[in-house]
Amino acid sequence: LDRIQIVKGWLDKNGKTHEKVYDVAWSGDRKPGKNGKLPAVGNTVDVKNADWSNTIGAADLSTVWTDPDFDAKQKAFYYGRVLEIPTPRWTTYDAKRFGVKIPEGAPTSTQERAYTSPIWYTPKG
Numbered sequence: 001l002d003r004i005q006i007v008k009g010w011l012d013k014n015g016k017t018h019e020k021v022y023d024v025a026w027s028g029d030r031k032p033g034k035n036g037k038l039p040a041v042g043n044t045v046d047v048k049n050a051d052w053s054n055t056i057g058a059a060d061l062s063t064v065w066t067d068p069d070f071d072a073k074q075k076a077f078y079y080g081r082v083l084e085i086p087t088p089r090w091t092t093y094d095a096k097r098f099g100v101k102i103p104e105g106a107p108t109s110t111q112e113r114a115y116t117s118p119i120w121y122t123p124k125g
Contacts, residue, residue, distance in 0.1 A: 001059070001060070002026065002027060002057055002084060003023055004026070005082075006021075006078055007079050010074055010075060022065070026038055027056070028057075041056055041057055045092070048096075050093045052086065074123065075121065091107070
């Protein structure tokens, strides 16, 4: 696994939608940069052989998280998103299987994601 993220969505006073993604747990000793973004986990995809090695990431991740921007008066929703380490994209498998070249500019790897059901917060009153 690469990381766990919490996605928060809400409406402001003017009815405009907002969304913010929080990286809450991740593999390795990576630290968020000055821009607040977490560096990539890396990529072990062997494009020529349509394979990858499971030498990066974590077997499991867990954490307890509290919304640092929580507003008890604001409706919001939250859901979890888990990112796996990069693996070969289907076009990479096809290129290997059929002995064809991958089109220039086509992605050769992908990061699968899993999503939780949303949690809806509604203020009392």
